[in-house]
Amino acid sequence: MTGLPSGFKSISGDCAARIERGRQIFFDVFGAYGYRVLLPSTLQLFGSCWDRLSPRIRSRMLSVNAPSGETCCLRPDLTLAAVEHMSSNHSPEERPLRICYGDRVFRIPTQPDFDVENFQLGAELLGWEGQGADVELLTLLLHSLDALEVKNSFVVIGDVTILETLLQEVPPQTASALRDTLGMQSFSSYREILSRAPISEALRAPLRALPSLRGGPDALETAAGILPPGCPLEGIGSLLRALNFAGYEKRVFVDLSLTRELDYYSGPIFEIFSEGQGKPVGGGGRYDGLLSSFGIIGQATGFSLNLDQILEKAPDPGGEKMCVMAWSGSLSPENAMLCAKYFSDRDIPLEMSWVKQRSRSVDLARHRGYRWWTDLSDDRVYDLLDNSSWLKSEFPPEGVPHA
Amino acid sequence: MLNIAIPTGRMLEVCIPVLAQMGLPCTKLESPGRSLVITEKNCRYLLAKPMDVPAYVHYGAADLALAGSDVLMERRVPLVELADTGTGRCRLVIAGPDSIASRFAGIGSRLSGLRVATKYPAITDSFFNSRNIGMKIIHMHGSVELAPLLGISDCILDIVQSGETLRVNGLRILQEVAHVSMRIVANRKFTQTNWEMISRMIDSLQPWKGRRYHDDKH
Numbered sequence: 001m002t003g004l005p006s007g008f009k010s011i012s013g014d015c016a017a018r019i020e021r022g023r024q025i026f027f028d029v030f031g032a033y034g035y036r037v038l039l040p041s042t043l044q045l046f047g048s049c050w051d052r053l054s055p056r057i058r059s060r061m062l063s064v065n066a067p068s069g070e071t072c073c074l075r076p077d078l079t080l081a082a083v084e085h086m087s088s089n090h091s092p093e094e095r096p097l098r099i100c101y102g103d104r105v106f107r108i109p110t111q112p113d114f115d116v117e118n119f120q121l122g123a124e125l126l127g128w129e130g131q132g133a134d135v136e137l138l139t140l141l142l143h144s145l146d147a148l149e150v151k152n153s154f155v156v157i158g159d160v161t162i163l164e165t166l167l168q169e170v171p172p173q174t175a176s177a178l179r180d181t182l183g184m185q186s187f188s189s190y191r192e193i194l195s196r197a198p199i200s201e202a203l204r205a206p207l208r209a210l211p212s213l214r215g216g217p218d219a220l221e222t223a224a225g226i227l228p229p230g231c232p233l234e235g236i237g238s239l240l241r242a243l244n245f246a247g248y249e250k251r252v253f254v255d256l257s258l259t260r261e262l263d264y265y266s267g268p269i270f271e272i273f274s275e276g277q278g279k280p281v282g283g284g285g286r287y288d289g290l291l292s293s294f295g296i297i298g299q300a301t302g303f304s305l306n307l308d309q310i311l312e313k314a315p316d317p318g319g320e321k322m323c324v325m326a327w328s329g330s331l332s333p334e335n336a337m338l339c340a341k342y343f344s345d346r347d348i349p350l351e352m353s354w355v356k357q358r359s360r361s362v363d364l365a366r367h368r369g370y371r372w373w374t375d376l377s378d379d380r381v382y383d384l385l386d387n388s389s390w391l392k393s394e395f396p397p398e399g400v401p402h403a
Numbered sequence: 404m405l406n407i408a409i410p411t412g413r414m415l416e417v418c419i420p421v422l423a424q425m426g427l428p429c430t431k432l433e434s435p436g437r438s439l440v441i442t443e444k445n446c447r448y449l450l451a452k453p454m455d456v457p458a459y460v461h462y463g464a465a466d467l468a469l470a471g472s473d474v475l476m477e478r479r480v481p482l483v484e485l486a487d488t489g490t491g492r493c494r495l496v497i498a499g500p501d502s503i504a505s506r507f508a509g510i511g512s513r514l515s516g517l518r519v520a521t522k523y524p525a526i527t528d529s530f531f532n533s534r535n536i537g538m539k540i541i542h543m544h545g546s547v548e549l550a551p552l553l554g555i556s557d558c559i560l561d562i563v564q565s566g567e568t569l570r571v572n573g574l575r576i577l578q579e580v581a582h583v584s585m586r587i588v589a590n591r592k593f594t595q596t597n598w599e600m601i602s603r604m605i606d607s608l609q610p611w612k613g614r615r616y617h618d619d620k621h
Contacts, residue, residue, distance in 0.1 A: 110479060110480075110481070111457075111458075111478050111479050111480055111525075112457070112458040112461060112462075112478065112480055154595075154596075156595045184481075184484075185481070185482065185483040185484060185591065186484040187483065187484060187485055187486070188484050188485065188486050188487040188586065189484070192487075212598065212602060214594075214595065214598050215598055215599070253595055253596070255595060271591070271595075273591075273592045273595065276463055277462075277463050277592065278460055278461055278462055278463030278464075278465075278466075278590025278591065278592050278593065279461060279462075279463070279481065279590060279591055279592070280591060280592070
């Protein structure tokens with residue numbers, strides 16, 4: 001009996017520390033560029049989400065009733081929650097708005113996953129009317145991946161308007177089927193539908209080539225020779241040039257058939273990959289249309305990262321920083337707390353030990369994996385590895401890790 | 404090293420000629436013994452239960468895989484489906500005894516309350532739900548033909564190749580659900596960084612590419 005429904009989780013110990021550390025690193029990277037932290041509500045109005053999310057996400061929403069009787073859902077998407085908040089709480093004069101968040105999203109899991117709750121990190125830049133928002137966000141995203149020590153991460157950039165431009169002359173039913181199969185990444189079905197589509201060969205050829213137009217920057221040159229004039233390649237081109245200039249040329253790829261599960265995107269989009277993960281660890285892009293559905297005219301761009309996925313393969317941060325077990329011994333609690341302040345004033349984390357017997361306190365420290373133990377009533381700190389001791393004034397010894 | 408998940412059992416035999424066509428080394432696969440991981444030149448083959456193959460690709464343990472479209476439909480794991488190999492062809496059908504055939508011939512409401520034994524609960528649920536037919540799924544892991552014989556279910560939803568097993572057990576096809584064939588799938592990350600290699604392998608399957616079971620006359 002865990003007290004939690006299947007698919008939900010409470011997180012503690014090292015795992016919780018890693019998530020919190022990840023959130024802090026992310027907030028530090030984005031905070032340095034003026035992004036403010038948003039703590040969105042866990043509940044959102046069901047209708048508001050339903051109208052703006054794709055059928056695939058809608059079918060995974062978890063509905064609940066608010067005490068007021070309104071039908072709500074557990075937040076299925078943080079971008080939506082963020083845009084909703086920003087549109088109703090900030091005046092046009094405050095734009096552009098820069099926000100970042102690190103919180104849970106709730107979706108009914110799809111096979112083979114079982115988790116309903118997942119931690120997401122994300123950032124949004126709303127209401128910017130000029131160029132630069134996409135470059136800013138992608139550059140900071142790559143910074144944050146480095147800061148989070150995500151190994152061998154890279155970004156794949158596409159643009160949803162390319163497919164939409166090619167589908168303009170395709171009969172609506174066929175266009176919808178092609179869009180769906182590409183969304184599901186079912187290239188065999190895509191090819192089959194395309195081979196039977198009642199369209200000219202001039203239209204069929206670029207659509208047939210679309211899934212193959214991917215790779216490094218040369219994929220854009222190839223695309224320019226295959227796709228008809230008027231296909232919006234410049235958006236991706238300028239992004240690539242900017243990211244190459246910033247030194248990310250080996251970590252940025254192109255995929256002109258890229259689509260996203262959330263269908264509110266309306267321009268350049270991207271997915272993020274990392275070592276040891278077959279599926280994307282995150283993604284995002286431009287969603288001007290979603291923004292206008294909230295009554296805001298202008299550009300909007302954002303992304304989210306699945307923190308659980310990133311942490312699966314992240315290096316061990318080296319355990320919790322708490323490093324000294326401090327035994328109160330014969331001291332009164334208030335005196336013990338006063339003596340413990342000596343350590344906290346020097347940024348040396350500790351855990352109090354209130355047991356009566358000294359030996360039990362030492363055993364507890366060993367059991368919990370502490371290297372250092374001190375009796376707050378004397379002036380020494382003991383190394384439990386070799387039973388040596390140090391004067392408090394000389395602690396921690398140079399070159400010895402805290403944990 | 405290219406990591407490829409392939410299904411064990413009789414599907415393994417179907418996979419070997421496909422892998423050979425793709426230009427991959429597969430001599431050791433012909434006699435795998437009890438090994439679940441077989442390394443040959445620059446390929447590492449992961450031999451997995453057919454239903455588990457999509458998960459290996461999804462989590463990135465395998466770059467590529469061969470999987471039946473029935474498994475992909477059932478598991479619904481988001482993977483990149485690169486090509487239909489045209490091999491391993493069979494059909495997903497609903498089969499049952501003659502006594503219930505009339506229920507399938509009539510209107511949908513006559514099927515309400517049907518008990519369906521199957522190894523494919525997700526496909527069964529989706530198939531009947533999309534037709535607004537309320538039924539009961541009896542999830543089994545093999546020999547589903549036994550269920551209607553013993554009165555546990557009214558019919559089954561299963562794959563059928565020649566139909567001989569159905570005939571022997573007094574069942575007949577009542578409705579077709581889907582055509583099944585072996586597909587080549589990959590994870591999204593692999594397709595983003597190895598498209599040229601993938602294209603070469605898929606192009607070597609040219610005679611089969613795009614050919615579907617339902618194009619053929621039977």
